[in-house]
Amino acid sequence: xxxxxxxxxxxxxxxxxxxQTTENQLRELRLVAERNxxxxxxxxxxxxxxxxxxxDQRPAFDALWKGATRRExxxxxxxxxxxxxxxxxxxxxxxxxxHAKKVDLYIHQQGLDTSTPAGKALFGMxxxxxxxxxxxxxxxxxAGIKRVRAKGRRWGRRTLEETDPAxxxxxxxxxxxxxxxxxxxxxxxxxxxxxxxxxRSVEAASQVA
Numbered sequence: 001x002x003x004x005x006x007x008x009x010x011x012x013x014x015x016x017x018x019x020q021t022t023e024n025q026l027r028e029l030r031l032v033a034e035r036n037x038x039x040x041x042x043x044x045x046x047x048x049x050x051x052x053x054x055x056d057q058r059p060a061f062d063a064l065w066k067g068a069t070r071r072e073x074x075x076x077x078x079x080x081x082x083x084x085x086x087x088x089x090x091x092x093x094x095x096x097x098x099h100a101k102k103v104d105l106y107i108h109q110q111g112l113d114t115s116t117p118a119g120k121a122l123f124g125m126x127x128x129x130x131x132x133x134x135x136x137x138x139x140x141x142x143a144g145i146k147r148v149r150a151k152g153r154r155w156g157r158r159t160l161e162e163t164d165p166a167x168x169x170x171x172x173x174x175x176x177x178x179x180x181x182x183x184x185x186x187x188x189x190x191x192x193x194x195x196x197x198x199x200r201s202v203e204a205a206s207q208v209a
Contacts, residue, residue, distance in 0.1 A: 007036070007037070007038045007039070007074040007075055008038070008039055008041045008072070008073040008074045008075075009033045009038040009039065009040050009041065009073060009074070009075050009076075009077055009106075010040070010041060010042040010043070010044065010064060010067060010068075010072070010073040010075070010076050010077065011026060011029050011030070011033075011040060011042070011043045011044065011076075011077045011078070012044045012045075012046075012060065012061065012064050012076060012077070012078045012083065012084065013025040013026055013029075013043070013044070013045045013046075013078070013079060013083065014045070014046040014047075014049060014051065014058070014060070014061070014083045015046075015047060015048065016048065016049065016050050016051070017048050018047060018048040020048075022045050022047070024079075025078075025079035025083070026043065026045075028079065028108060029077045029078070029079060029108060032077065032106070032108065033077065038074075038075060038077075041072065041073050042064075042067060042072065042073060044060040044061065044063055044064040044067075045060050046058045046059065046060040046061055050086075051082055051083065051084070051085050051086045052085075052086045053180070054090075054179070054180020054181060054182055054183060055090075055180060055182075055183065056180055056181075056182030056183055056186075057180070057182060061084070061085075064076065065094065065097065068097065068098055068101055068103045069097065069101060071101055071102075071103065073103065074102075074103060074104065075103065075104040075105070075106055075115065076098060076103060076104070076105050076106070077105075077106045077108070078105075078106070078107055078108070079107075079108050079109060080107060080108065080109035080110065081107050081109070081110050081112070084107075090180075095114070098114070099114070104119075105119075167188050167189075167190065168198065170187070170188050171184055171188055171190075171195055171198060171199065174187055174188075175199055181195050181196050181199075
């Protein structure tokens with residue numbers, strides 16, 4: 001049986017506006033750690049940052065991810081699932097990284113603890129729903145492109161869609177996997193603004209009747 005009293009814990013807390021405070025989240029999670037005999041070795045706090053933003057726009061979350069990769073702690077603790085992010089695909093990607101490094105996740109409000117059999121089962125179900133979400137994004141993008149092309153209109157900017165279709169396709173693939181704007185721009189070697197404009201044009205295309 002695993003000795004939970006030797007475990008190192010990292011807390012992640014986030015609030016969307018500067019007027020809010022993370023103190024309630026931190027206080028409750030510290031008590032949980034104390035009850036479980038976990039030693040808190042890091043506290044990562046993103047103040048006034050929306051959960052809709054990608055990892056590259058949340059400094060504390062990025063540091064948390066890197067710390068997990070380096071195995072600086074054994075369990076990540078957070079108040080609620082929406083503190084980690086607003087996208088199921090993003091959450092599952094993060095969970096996958098944690099599990100690959102044998103780092104567990106405790107989410108207080110949802111009662112999720114991936115160190116338990118029930119937590120592992122729920123993690124598997126979340127993966128199924130994340131795959132469904134990715135498929136829906138891909139189908140919506142494909143449908144939008146077809147509709148616009150059928151009307152003889154361009155999708156995306158000429159300099160990107162016409163001169164570098166491979167980059168356009170790569171952007172769509174990465175977005176469908178749940179990657180944020182910053183991460184995509186780094187992966188394809190384009191500015192975040194270019195990626196944002198392109199994806200916005202594709203999203204508009206998907207709304208064409």
